[in-house]
Amino acid sequence: xxxxxxxxxxxxxxxxxxxxxxxxxxxxxxxxxxxxxxxxxxxxxxxxxxxxxxxxxxxxxxxxxxxxxxxxxxxxxxxxxxxxxxxxxxxxxxxxxxxxxxxxxxxxxxxxxxxxxxxxxxxxxxxxxxxxxxxxxxxxxxxxxxxxxxxxxxxxxxxxxxxxxxxxxxxxxxxxxxxxxxxxxxxxxxxxxxxxxxxxxxxxxxxxxxxxxxxxxxxxxxxxxxxxxxxxxxxxxxxxxxxxxxxxxxxxxxxxxxxxxxxxxxxxxxxxxxxxxxxxxxxxxxxxxxxxxxxxxxxxxxxxxxxxxxxxxxxxxxxxxxxxxxxxxxxxxxxx
Amino acid sequence: xxxxxxxxxxxxxxxxxxxxxxxxxxxxxxxxxxxxxxxxxxxxxxxxxxxxxxxxxxxxxxxxxxxxxxxxxxxxxxxxxxxxxxxxxxxxxxxxxxxxxxxxxxxxxxxxxxxxxxxxxxxxxxxxxxxxxxxxxxxxxxxxxxxxxxxxxxxxxxxxxxxxxxxxxxxxxxxxxxxxxxxxxxxxxxxxxxxxxxxxxxxxxxxxxxxxxxxxxxxxxxxxxxxxxxxxxxxxxxxxxxxxxxxxxxxxxxxxxxxxxxxxxxxxxxxxxxxxxxxxxxxxxxxxxxxxxxxxxxxxxxxxxxxxxxxxxxxxxxxxxxxxxxxxxxxxxxxx
DNA sequence: TAGCCGAAATGAAACGTTTCATTCAGGCAT
DNA sequence: ATGCCTGAATGAAACGTTTCATTTCGGCTA
Numbered sequence: 001x002x003x004x005x006x007x008x009x010x011x012x013x014x015x016x017x018x019x020x021x022x023x024x025x026x027x028x029x030x031x032x033x034x035x036x037x038x039x040x041x042x043x044x045x046x047x048x049x050x051x052x053x054x055x056x057x058x059x060x061x062x063x064x065x066x067x068x069x070x071x072x073x074x075x076x077x078x079x080x081x082x083x084x085x086x087x088x089x090x091x092x093x094x095x096x097x098x099x100x101x102x103x104x105x106x107x108x109x110x111x112x113x114x115x116x117x118x119x120x121x122x123x124x125x126x127x128x129x130x131x132x133x134x135x136x137x138x139x140x141x142x143x144x145x146x147x148x149x150x151x152x153x154x155x156x157x158x159x160x161x162x163x164x165x166x167x168x169x170x171x172x173x174x175x176x177x178x179x180x181x182x183x184x185x186x187x188x189x190x191x192x193x194x195x196x197x198x199x200x201x202x203x204x205x206x207x208x209x210x211x212x213x214x215x216x217x218x219x220x221x222x223x224x225x226x227x228x229x230x231x232x233x234x235x236x237x238x239x240x241x242x243x244x245x246x247x248x249x250x251x252x253x254x255x256x257x258x259x260x261x262x263x264x265x266x267x268x269x270x271x272x273x274x275x276x277x278x279x280x281x282x283x284x285x286x287x288x289x290x291x292x293x294x295x296x297x298x299x300x301x302x303x304x305x306x307x308x309x310x311x312x313x314x315x316x317x318x319x320x321x322x323x324x325x326x327x328x329x330x331x332x333x334x335x336x
Numbered sequence: 337x338x339x340x341x342x343x344x345x346x347x348x349x350x351x352x353x354x355x356x357x358x359x360x361x362x363x364x365x366x367x368x369x370x371x372x373x374x375x376x377x378x379x380x381x382x383x384x385x386x387x388x389x390x391x392x393x394x395x396x397x398x399x400x401x402x403x404x405x406x407x408x409x410x411x412x413x414x415x416x417x418x419x420x421x422x423x424x425x426x427x428x429x430x431x432x433x434x435x436x437x438x439x440x441x442x443x444x445x446x447x448x449x450x451x452x453x454x455x456x457x458x459x460x461x462x463x464x465x466x467x468x469x470x471x472x473x474x475x476x477x478x479x480x481x482x483x484x485x486x487x488x489x490x491x492x493x494x495x496x497x498x499x500x501x502x503x504x505x506x507x508x509x510x511x512x513x514x515x516x517x518x519x520x521x522x523x524x525x526x527x528x529x530x531x532x533x534x535x536x537x538x539x540x541x542x543x544x545x546x547x548x549x550x551x552x553x554x555x556x557x558x559x560x561x562x563x564x565x566x567x568x569x570x571x572x573x574x575x576x577x578x579x580x581x582x583x584x585x586x587x588x589x590x591x592x593x594x595x596x597x598x599x600x601x602x603x604x605x606x607x608x609x610x611x612x613x614x615x616x617x618x619x620x621x622x623x624x625x626x627x628x629x630x631x632x633x634x635x636x637x638x639x640x641x642x643x644x645x646x647x648x649x650x651x652x653x654x655x656x657x658x659x660x661x662x663x664x665x666x667x668x669x670x671x672x
Numbered sequence: 673t674a675g676c677c678g679a680a681a682t683g684a685a686a687c688g689t690t691t692c693a694t695t696c697a698g699g700c701a702t
Numbered sequence: 703a704t705g706c707c708t709g710a711a712t713g714a715a716a717c718g719t720t721t722c723a724t725t726t727c728g729g730c731t732a
Contacts, residue, residue, distance in 0.1 A: 003395065003475070005688050016712045021690055031710065046471060051451040052397065053688035055388035056717050059339065071416065072616075077407050084434065093448055096432050098420065112429055115387040135382060139339070222616050253620045280408075280558050281617040284589045286624065341718050352682045357720055367680065389718035392687050 004047045013041035024049065055117065063093040064307065065113035066146075066300075067106065067123040069190070070220065071098040073250055074279040075296050076124075079146065082300025083122060090308065092119060101187070101219060103127045114141075120307040122146050122300075126190065130154070142310040144303050148191050149321055156310055156319040158303040162192055165292040165326035166199020169245050169274045170212075172290070172328055174203065178243035178272055179210045184228045184255060185247025186216040193220070193247050196276060200245055213241065220247060225254020233258060233265070242271055243334075249275035249282045252289055256333070260286055273333040288331035295324050340383045349377035360385065391453065399429040400643065401449035402482075402636075403442060403459040405526070406556065407434040409586060410615040411632050412460070415482065418636025419458060426644065428455060437523070437555060439463045450477075456643040458482050458636075462526070466490070478646040480639050484527050485657055492646055492655040494639040498528055501628040501662035502535020505581050505610045506548075508626070508664055510539065514579035514608055515546050520564045520591060521583025522552040529556070529583050532612060536581055549577065556583060561590020569594060569601070578607060579670075585611035585618045585627055592622055592669070609669040624667040631660050 006024075010017045015034060022030050023038040030038075041047075055061045066083055068076040084094045095118065097109035106126050113121055114136060121136060123129065124146045133143045133155065145157035173181055183200050185193045197214065204212040215231060217224040225246060232240055232255075246252035252275030259265050259273075267273050267287045275282055278293035306320060342356045349356070351370060358366050359374040366374075377383075391397045402419055404412040420430045431454065433445035442462050449457055450472060457472060459465065460482045469479045469491065481493035509517055519536050521529045533550065540548040551567060553560040561582060568576055568591075582588035588611030595601050595609075603609050603623045611618055614629035642656060 003688085006690095007688080017689085018691080018712055018714095019710085022711085025690080029710080034710080048447075048450050048475075050392070050453065050688050052388045052391035052453065053717090054690075056386070056392050056688080056719085057690045059717075061388065071407075071413050072410065074408065074410075077413065080407065081434075093431075095429075098417075111384075114384050117386065117388065139384075222620070253617065257620050281589065281620070284558070284593050284617070284622060285620055286622055288622065339718085342720095343718080353719085354682055354684095354721080355680085358681085361720080365680080370680080386718050389687090390720075392689085392718080393720050395687075 003050070004045045005050070006047075008045055009038065009041045009047050012045060013038045060117045060119055060140075062091065063095050063116070063118055064120040064122065064304070065095045065097060065109065065116075065118045067097040067099060067109050067113075067121070067125075068146075069099055069101060069124055069126060071096065073220070073248070073277070074281065075248070075277040075294065078279075078296035079124075079300035079303075082297035082302075083304045084300070085297075086301045086304035086308075099126055101126060101190070107132075110136075114139075117141070120144070120311060122303050122307060124148060137315060142307055144307045144310065146299065146303050149323065153319055153321060156306050156321065158299055158306060158322045158324075160294045160299070160324045160326050162195035162326075163199040163202070165276060165294075166196035166201075166245075167203045168199070168326060168328045169196075169276065169292050170200040170203035172330070172334060173243040173245060173272055173274060174207055174210055176268075176272060176334060180213075180241045181210060181243045181245060182213050182215050182232070182241035183245050183247070184215045184217060184225065184251055185220070186224075187218055188216060190220070196245075196247050217247075217251065220251055222250045222254040222257070225251035225256075226258045227254070229255035229258025230261075232271075233262065240271065244271060244273050246273065246275045249277045249279045249289060249291055251275065252291070252333075253281065253285055256286055256289070268332065268334050278329050282329075283331065285333070287333045290331045290334040291329050293327040293329050299324065339386070340381045341386070342383075344381055345374065345377045345383050348381060349374045396453045396455055396476075398427065399431050399452070399454055400456040400458065400640070401431045401433060401445065401452075401454045403433040403435060403445050403449075403457070403461075404482075405435055405437060405460055405462060407432065409556070409584070409613075410617065411584070411613040411630070414615075414632035415460075415636035415639075418633035418638075419640045420636070421633075422637045422640035422644075435462055437462060437526075443468075446472075450475075453477070456480070456647060458639050458643060460484060473651065478643055480643045480646065482635065482639050485659065489655055489657060492642050492657065494635055494642060494658045494660075496630045496635070496660045496662050498531035498662075499535040499538070501612060501630075502532035502581070503539045504535070504662060504664045505532075505612065505628050506536040506539035508666070508670060509579040509581060509608055509610060510543055510546055512604075512608060512670060516549075516577045517546060517579045517581060518549045518551050518568070518577035519581050519583070520551045520553060520561065520587055521556070522560075523554055524552060526556070532581075532583050553583075553587065556587055558586045558590040558593070561587035561592075562594045563590070565591035565594025566597075568607075569598065576607065580607060580609050582609065582611045585613045585615045585625060587611065588625055588627070588669075589617065589621055592625070596622055604668065604670050614665050618665075619667065621669070623669045626667045626670040627665050629663040629665050635660065 006020045099106040120142045149157045149159045274290040276292045278291040282289040282291045342353045346353045435442040456478045485493045485495045610626040612628045614627040618625040618627045
């Protein structure tokens with residue numbers, strides 16, 4: 001079955017291809033009778049516009065790319081949903097790329113999006129992609145960083161103040177009387193992890209009697225959390241921290257699973273636990289999880305919005321930096 | 337900044353466009369010296385292939401579309417991950433479309449994928465999309481149904497035996513001595529819900545002393561589960577079911593949250609609870625959740641595999657139906 | 673030396689759309 | 703009857719790639 005083109009439609013309707021295109025894109029410019037005839041032909045032949053040809057003609061696609069660290073993390077699917085909502089308002093589709101903490105995959109998705117001439121790129125960057133993004137922008141593809149700011153304001157960004165979030169979480173642990181705090185998170189190459197840890201350090205610095213140790217993980221997943229939890233469980237009781245701040249909720253849930261395994265430890269009495277992101281499952285955990293809430297859907301929505309604004313303005317030196325403030329949510333895992 | 341094309345590269349390297357294309361696609365056909373020269377020119381000019389033009393030339397894109405009911409459900413992100421793995425092996429990208437139980441969005445994604453001339457479509461269908469899919473196939477785009485079978489074998493599919501799963505779950509509840517079982521799920525327009533309920537009916541039919549009631553929800557989400565749980569909680573104690581089978585884990589988690597709210601009910605003593613999907617969070621729930629496990633990642637992987645096979649064979653009357661068997665996972669929510 | 677061969681390179685055509693300068697037809701005013 | 707105007711329709715050009723039939727050229731054989 002050969003593919004049906006505007007030519008075939010034009011022939012069937014007895015008009016020119018230009019007219020068919022007009023019916024498709026600006027029907028108000030075509031007389032009603034002709035519109036009807038063309039539409040009938042389209043239906044008859046089962047014509048479907050070829051998007052590749054359209055894209056080729058006007059230089060860019062009608063989609064935008066979103067690159068996230070982990071689709072399995074509900075935080076990012078929430079961000080994606082927000083992005084999709086705003087994009088849909090403009091008739092744009094969102095292509096979702098998942099890097100899974102791999103620099104190679106991050107690069108591969110950037111290549112793909114660049115070849116596709118996407119309308120714009122939203123990225124929660126892993127490696128140092130400044131050069132790539134600069135190149136994209138030079139080609140006319142705007143870029144917005146998600147969940148990460150640049151120090152030099154060379155890109156627009158939508159982020160949450162992770163240092164403040166880390167401070168909030170840790171201060172809370174201190175305020176309920178905990179003194180031996182462990183930060184569980186990693187790899188430390190990820191900015192979010194670094195910032196949250198930095199916040200924890202700042203909070204602890206004010207209290208000489210409180211110690212902070214770091215248990216590094218190789219991912220921000222439930223599995224990695226379980227491993228970290230088991231590590232803690234193996235220690236002599238006196239050696240264990242009395243509070244754990246996990247760099248995200250997936251880790252926290254993993255830690256919780258491990259701590260509960262033998263049934264000899266009580267959360268929060270023996271060890272208090274707080275996570276980060278406040279995903280929907282945090283409230284439903286074995287011990288409902290205290291967490292730091294981020295406006296995830298709003299982040300995605302705002303990022304696309306910013307992207308569209310940036311696209312209109314063109315290349316500019318004034319890139320906008322939007323920073324949301326995180327919020328402490330106290331539940332049983334650090335409660336009474 | 338005008339876009340750089342193969343023409344510019346050819347000019348810079350002092351060769352013809354045909355040669356540039358050969359360097360890009362089959363470098364072994366070009367002499368080493370020329371390859372080097374062309375690659376240097378590509379790097380110099382920052383040339384990036386225009387995918388739209390490429391697609392236009394060879395009629396189809398290098399991506400395939402995956403349409404799921406709910407990206408927020410970890411079951412589907414697992415499926416997506418499996419699909420992505422297999423697709424990546426072939427150098428294909430996966431476009432993820434989320435219908436959120438909306439017929440309009442399902443249709444919109446089908447339109448989009450059809451216009452994009454995707455390599456193939458994987459869909460967990462919501463409405464009756466038989467005609468659309470038939471049309472796609474007529475155009476040469478293979479289709480595989482995910483998590484749903486057709487009665488008439490007119491499409492290939494990868495599914496799990498949901499009736500068996502429903503039977504498994506319900507039989508388990510009966511076997512631990514429960515007699516007043518409630519099925520929580522909906523909308524009943526969704527095939528998975530219908531099948532799981534059917535399984536439950538079959539299991540109950542064998543035991544005259546066991547009753548089965550249906551509490552219909554308007555979605556398969558945590559929120560909908562909470563609403564259903566609250567409904568149960570409002571009833572007089574004697575009126576409540578002594579076991580709940582939720583159509584998926586998100587619902588089950590919601591139900592659990594609601595039942596635990598007042599603290600007067602004990603799961604599983606007063607009410608036993610079992611979910612479906614065995615998502616990662618099930619094991620970490622307030623009361624670790626019994627569930628029916630499906631090989632989610634494998635489903636995605638297999639579906640793409642089947643799609644590729646179908647693409648090779650071309651239109652055929654022998655469509656393959658792959659059915660996995662679900663597995664009961666017992667945890668505390670129905671345990672001792 | 674003439675003829676031939678294969679490897680390497682060439683360049684025009686084709687993919688399907690949109691745009692835009694041009695043409696056309698009919699109605700109206702002069 | 704002529705000229706002008708407007709709304710509608712036209713059709714060629716352009717977008718950037720890949721393919722493939724053709725040309726070129728250096729080396730080898732007879």
